[in-house]
């Protein structure tokens with residue numbers, strides 16, 4: 587198994603990724619959280635490297651957010667996608683700094699209660715969302731999607747045009763178009 591990483595402790599053995607349920611308490615609420623670590627097959631050391639530490643921090647943060655009644659990272663991602671915002675646009679609109687939403691969504695940091703309240707309001711009310719866009723002067727950057735009614739009328743306005751045989755515009759008659767293409771020695775579409 588040469589593809590396994592070398593042990594950071596002894597430098598000889600190889601490590602495999604493991605998880606272990608660890609009891610955690612936050613504000614009187616207890617939970618068993620899956621903590622990630624590496625286990626060496628030679629010196630039997632178990633330790634969390636950079637990647638595991640980051641992952642474990644996020645798992646603990648997600649648990650704390652849950653206890654505090656804050657939106658989870660996944661819920662914030664869903665809300666952002668509900669309005670088709672990039673993380674940068676979300677930060678401009680709601681505040682928190684340029685990388686705020688990456689951090690919220692990855693559970694790297696917890697959003698403030700005020701931010702959480704704003705996000706919940708906007709999640710519930712598209713009217714509040716568009717009012718905020720206006721308030722922040724972001725109408726050009728965050729464009730309101732066309733109403734379904736308008737796009738429907740566009741579809742309805744498309745009328746089928748049937749070409750007369752020998753029409754001067756071959757694009758109206760696919761059969762005629764194909765016949766002409768072949769007659770000029772062109773390669774057919776499906777080769």
Ligand SMILES: [Zn+2]
Pocket residue numbers: 593594595596597598599600626627628629630631
């Ligand atoms: Zn080792």
